Amino acid sequence: MLEHHARLVALFDYAREVVGRKKLQKMVYIAKKLNFPFGEKYQFHFYGPYSEELTLRVEELCNLGFIEETKEKVSGYYQYRYTLTGEGEQFLKHYDLDLEPLKDCVTSMNEKPSRMLELISTILYFDHLSNGEIVEKIQVVKQKQKYTEEEIEEAFRYIEDLKSQQ
Amino acid sequence: MLQQLNEEKVFKDPVHRYIHVRDSIIWDLIGTKEFQRLRRIRQLGTTFLTFHGAEHSRFSHSLGVYEIVRRIIEIFQGRPHWNNEERILCLAAALLHDIGHGPYSHSFEKVFNLDHEDFTQSIILGDTEVNSVLKKVDGDFPRKVSEVIAKTYENKLVVSMISSQIDADRMDYLLRDAYFTGVSYGQFDIERILRVMRPKEDQVVIKHSGMHAVEDYIMSRYQMYWQVYFHPVTRSAEVILSKILHRAKALHEEGYTFKLEPIHFVSLFNDDVDLDDYIKLDEGIIQFYFQAWQEEKDEILSDLCERFLNRRLFKYMEFNPNDHMEHWHRLYTYFVKAKIDPDYYLIVDSSSDLPYDFYRPGEEEERLPIHLLMKSGEYRELSRESTVVEAISGKKRTDHKLYYPSDLVERIEDQDLKRKISEILEL
Incomplete structure (x- = not known):
């Protein structure tokens, strides 16, 4: 019961804090692509892979008091900060999730800027294509972000690093 | 041309x-x-x-x-x-x-x-x-x-x-x-x-x-x-439907012999669906199997199919995982004692399990919002201009429900067990 919710709570437990909804979306997507058992369905949207199911589930976790959402104004726009609550910790105790390998992955992703996670998740979204085709695809679907060659190379390297840790 | x-x-x-x-x-x-x-x-x-x-x-x-x-x-x-x-x-x-x-x-x-x-x-x-x-x-x-x-x-x-x-x-x-x-x-x-x-x-x-x-x-x-x-009765039907599919898959994995071989389901059970198999599936095919499975000797499968086809749906109660977690654990144990398999008959369903979405104003580039074109030529996000939309955007929009078969609970012979379950389910 509510295993998908519990896995998300575990992610917040490992991350301690996630700043930004976009960042959260991309972290879960990347973890899912690395075969961690997140069940949220993703589709490609304007800003890359996005899961409405995840958005609503996070809203549920906030309403239940398992995570706390803080809205902060940052240079003209709003940003959301998520932290695990005591109730969330209690909730997690009901589950034996065996997600320890997720910890390093989450910690590492959490240190990356959301712009980079957006690029990484977009690369993973097109991972059925060759690397050359992926680069072409990024230049089409992420034209506005103007990713540099260095950033794209870094993203590919990072994906290999994450995969080698599995 | x-x-x-x-x-x-x-x-x-x-x-x-x-x-x-x-x-x-x-x-x-x-x-x-x-x-x-x-x-x-x-x-x-x-x-x-x-x-x-x-x-x-x-x-x-x-x-x-x-x-x-x-x-x-x-x-x-x-x-x-x-x-x-x-x-x-x-x-x-x-x-x-x-x-x-x-x-x-x-x-x-x-x-x-x-x-x-x-x-x-x-x-x-x-x-x-x-x-x-x-x-x-x-x-x-x-x-x-x-x-x-x-x-x-x-x-x-x-x-x-x-x-x-x-x-x-x-x-x-x-x-x-x-x-x-x-x-x-x-x-x-x-x-x-x-x-x-x-x-x-x-x-x-x-x-x-x-x-x-x-x-x-x-x-x-x-x-x-x-x-x-998000209608709770529809969700009850959906819960039963998904449990039928789970049960049929579990039986197939156990090597159970169906009276009618579910040939249209085999590739689904084996996680190996090709396009030809998929295109053959329609509601007529599915209903045919549900009709047939009512006659199966597996009591759970036949009962769930009979419920779905004859609209004998599960009842529900509001469920708050924060307050009711202990209740759920107790209910789970009581259901096992009463020989009602809780994996098929005690289900929590959440709003996030449903495939629909609310309007989102696209903060933090989460999702592209609706933009209004102002007379000046600039764009403004809808909820910044509309108090109606802003009000709806901030409302609590989630819920969780616990589904269970009240008729099976009614038929529990152990009166003490029945009373304990009924108290929690507020029957």
Whole structure:
């Protein structure tokens, strides 16, 4: 019961804090692509892979008091900060999730800027294509972000690093 | 020049009155077996068990989305940012956007780990009648249609006509679902919205003067979620449906011998579904098996099928995981003692388990919001201008329900056990 919710709570437990909804979306997507058992369905949207199911589930976790959402104004726009609550910790105790390998992955992703996670998740979204085709695809679907060659190379390297840790 | 029909064809439609077809390619797509299959898949899955009128199909919805896009294009003609060479691409993508849906697709996708969008891509790009028709436009046309539907096409304006927070898909399903369920709150002034839509570089925007019509659309969307899409009785039917599929799969994995070999399910059970198998699935096939499985010796499978077909649904209570976690653990134990398998008869269902979405203002670039085009030429996000939309955006929109079979609880012979369960379930 509510295993998908519990896995998300575990992610917040490992991350301690996630700043930004976009960042959260991309972290879960990347973890899912690395075969961690997140069940949220993703589709490609304007800003890359996005899961409405995840958005609503996070809203549920906030309403239940398992995570706390803080809205902060940052240079003209709003940003959301998520932290695990005591109730969330209690909730997690009901589950034996065996997600320890997720910890390093989450910690590492959490240190990356959301712009980079957006690029990484977009690369993973097109991972059925060759690397050359992926680069072409990024230049089409992420034209506005103007990713540099260095950033794209870094993203590919990072994906290999994450995969080698599995 | 694309071939046109000698005479315009029209379909009578209860929502849009008429659906107009002039392009041969659209007419031919409608005639393909993959598109005709959509007649045999209900748009709202199990909702007909709550709202008996909700028998409409994905076929009629797909035609409706096509018709809305056709009308949007008429409004966009000659305006900046609109490239009329994209016209037939928009129409084909609108018509085919749901081509990969299967019967009761929400439950099927969850249980068998499928994604109808993958099948949409396969039907458009694979060896199918749809693909053959699309290739008549040009060899690259199927790829473009598939990319528009997958939202990865380079022209974001085209994508946003079919998939955005105010798109032809949503506008049709809200009006159509309201019409067929018979509810009065799904209505909004689509003619007005279409008239105030404007093409921009990356998306469709709405002239500020049309804001109130869009407010109505957002309100109707909000009400339809709670009154129709999140209806607890429909969710009960959906819970039973998914448990039937789980049970059948589990029995297959145990090596159970079905009285009627479920040949249409074997590739699903084995996580090895190919396109031919998938296209054969429709609601007729599924209902046939459910009828047959009522006669199975496995009591859980036969009981769940009998419940689904005869609408003997589970009862429900509000469930707050924060307060009721201990209750749930106790109930689980009591159900085991009462020999009612809790894995099939004690289910928590959450709003996030449902496949619908609320309007989101797109903070932190989470999702592209609806933009109003102001007189000054600048864009403003809808909820910043509309207090109505702002108010709805901040409301609590989640719930959790615990589903259980009250009739089985009633039949528990151990009176002490029955009393304990009844107390928790407030029976």
